[in-house]
Amino acid sequence: MNFISFQNPAALFFLPLAALPLVIHLLRHNKARVVPFPSIILLRSTHTKTWKRSRLQEWLLLLVRTLILLLLVLLMAGPSVKASLPSWMAPRETTLALVIDNSASMSTIEGDSSLLPQARSSALKLIKSLSPDSRVAVLCGSQGNKILCGLADPAEAARQIRSIEQTDLGTDLAGAVLKADALLANAGRTGASIMIFSDLRKNCFGDAVSPLPALKSTAHLNLVQAGKGGAGKNLEWRNVKFYSLKKRLIIQGKTAPGLEQSLSLVKDGRVAFQSKIKPDSGGYFSGGMGWDGQGQTFMECSRDDMPLDDRYYFPQNTAGNTMVLLISEAGGILQQAFKALSGAGYQLKIESHPTPEAIAASDLIIVAGGAIAGIKSDLLEAVKNGAGLLIIPPERAVVNDYNSLLSNISPDLRITGMSEDSLPGALDLGTKEYFQDISSRDLRHISIYKYWRVPARPSALLTIGRKFPGLVMIDHGSGKAGIWLFGTEPGMTDIGFHPAFLALLNQACEGLLKSADPGYLTGQFLSGADISDLTAPDGKKISGLPDSRGKIKWPLEKAGFYSTLKNKSGQTLAVNIPPEESDLALLEDDELAGIMGKNKWSRQISSEKRPASQRGLNNIFLFLTGLFLMLELVLRSKLKIFLKKPLTT
Structure with missing residues (x-):
């Protein structure tokens, strides 16, 4: 804890000016005047006595002037001290930054109200106990960390606290602490306090991969628990997937063990489906229901302790009509596959030499022809504008045409030649999180006879022999491009005869489409020309x-x-509350210790314990400065009178 702090520490750089009187004194040389005089025998004792008295007064004057300059510099720095002093001498000053968590989790009901009014009440109770000389900053603990007021008087801080409203945003206490620290440090308020009023749930400081950095203001962090601190009973939407081929929703979640819930699928304002779920001993549950993917649809659970997240909104564009252009001399297996996938909303058009208008009108373009010269610029323009592009070079592809296209999508991606493996290769998952409900076991019977070689890429979604890329995705402009390197023809692979092919193709296409966006979360931004x-x-x-x-x-x-x-x-967009806000489990003290790092902190049940106050020393220093100025005046006048006296007895 800092015993003394300064509002303007930069003023301390002027401290060397206090030595100015000494420098002037040393540089001043008064040569004695030669005056004709008869005899000094009778004046010798008087001269010695007056000379000693003169030197003493000069050194006292030098000391007083040095102290005056020293006090003036300290007054500029604005000192304050943590000590018990009379209020007339040093008024009590408290410098605080209050962080009020108004994120979605603060809507949790406890007793007769939610947690946010309880946090506001605790903060206002603290404000009432402060002196008018205190300075308080108020910030929000939700995403964005809005600064409601800088270092203001308690009355203004109280007004801003009363104006805080509940939001649907996620929690970002780490960002709020760093903003508060910057406010205090820039104002020169070192050794102040940051009071955090929050529910202190598991994810309130984010992922907490690394601890908070050391605060520049050396502020003490006081964490005030909102409510009684018990974990509420709330349903969490852990994993919600829509399978367009099956027209079915699969819901996985967690709630309080033994708490039965009613799930309703509401489409265009009407309940389309309703189901009862009963969690296991750990609170986990799963369920499914039919849905065609159309209309403004959301899932709703029965009321729990956090009503704000009771709904899960589905993107309306999940199963819209997707215009697919297949560029190929013959449809073959791809034509049959998209015919089978028509239930997922694909509308296929096959052309060997498409016009620029046909390319521009397509949502998804699949290039599987032998030669593609003449359409490269149209394909690149379509992808740049948001279309999806899946490149599937056939066995007799003109490699130069394809490399010319690939070089404009990714400079380091090019076909180096056809594989020469004597035995068929095995297809495996590269990034396992990409494909839903497809495992390596589903691909174990698929054989790859030939495939196009490209430089190794660690981000390949499918691999051949667990070594060579099989499917690679690349962002390009507003759209995405993918290259499928093992074809679909029987001469290259037998994938077309396996059930997993449709699922792989469908999910690869969905990943290329902008319409496959699963939705947005509160706190995000929508952008686009x-x-x-x-x-x-x-x-x-x-x-x-x-x-x-x-x-x-x-x-x-x-x-x-x-x-x-x-x-x-x-267009309709679906926006949901960040899923981590639904987890009402509390942070343990050892977890908090890891998050706080080397900063000083404490956890409080209420705000009754006031943070340490600073006593401003300006009054004391002003008094001393005035006193020394008067003393300097007296000493200077006495010295002048003394010097005017003749050296006679």
């Missing part, structure tokens, strides 16, 4: 915010369905 308008779930228009590059971003702060104009056509 083709977006011109955004309306929130409550019907209010949202104003766009320019970023550092001048591009407009729209904040998504409420959960629900948003409507937007995209390319002058209407």
Whole structure:
């Protein structure tokens, strides 16, 4: 704990000025005047006595002037001390930064109210106990960490605390602490306190991969628990998947053990399906229900301790019509596959030499022809504008044509030749999280006879022989491109005769489509040159915010369905609360210790324990400065009177 601190530490650089009187004294040389005089025998004792008295007064004057300059520099620095002093001498000053958590998890009901009003009440109780000379900053603990006021008087801080409203945003206490630290450090308030009023749930400081850095303000962190601190009974949407081929939803989640829940699928304002679920002893459950993927649809559970996350909103574009252009001399296995996938919304068109208009009108373009010269620029333009591109070079592909296309998508990606393996290769998953419900066991009977070689890439989604890339995805402009390196023809592979082929092809295509976006989370921003308008779930228009590059971003702060104009056509967006907000488990002290790092902190049940106050020393230093100025005046006048006296007896 710092015993003394300064509001303006930079002023201490002027401390060397206190030595100025000494420097002037040493540089001043008064040569004695030669005056004709008869005899000094009678004056010798008087001269010695007066000379000693003169030197003493000069050194006292030097000391007083040095102290005056020293006190003036310290007054500029604004000193304060943590000590018990009379209020008339040093008024009590408390410097605080209050972080009020208003994230979605603070909507948890405990008793007669949610946790946010309880946190506000605790903060206001603390504000009432502060003196008018105190300075308080107020920040929000939700994403964005809005600063409601800087270091203001307690009355203004109380007004801002009362204005804090519940949000649907995620928690970001780490960001709030760093912002508060910057406020205190920039104001020169070292050794102050940061009070955090939060539910202190598991994810309130984010992933907490690394501890908080050492605070520049050396502030003490006081964590005040909102509510009684018990884990609430709340349903968590852990994993919700829609299978477009099966027209079925699979829901996996967690709730309080033994707590039965009712799940309802609400489509366009009407309950389309309802199911009862009963979790196991650990609180986990899973269930399924049919859905066609159309309409404004959300899943809703029965009321629990956190009503704000009771709904899970589904993107409306999950199963829309997707215009697929297959560029090939013959449809073959790919044509049969997309015919089987028509239930997932694919509408296939086959052309060997497509026009630029046909390419531009497609959502997904599959290049599987032998020669593709003449359409490279049209393909690149389509991908740049947001279309998906899947490149499947056939066995008789013109490699130069394909390499010319690939070089414009990724400079380090090129076909080096055909494989020469004597035995068939095995297909395996590269990134296991990409493909839903497909395991390596589902691919174990697929044989790869020939495949195109490209430089090794660690991000391959499918691999051949667990070594060579089989499927690679690349972002390009507003769209995505993928290269499928083992073809679909019987001469290259037998994948077309295995049930896993349809699932692999469908999910690879979904990954290339922008419409495959699973939705947004509150706290994210919507951006894009083709977006011109955004309306929130409550019907209010949202104003766009320019970023550092001048591009407009729209904040998504409420959960629900948003409507937007995209390319002058209407589109509905689904926005959900961050899933980690639904986990109401509390942080343990050892976990908090790891997050806090080397910073000083304490965990409190209430805000009754006031943070340490600073006593400003300005009054004391002003008094001493005035006193020494008067003393300097007296000494200077006495010295002048003394010097005017004749040296006679």
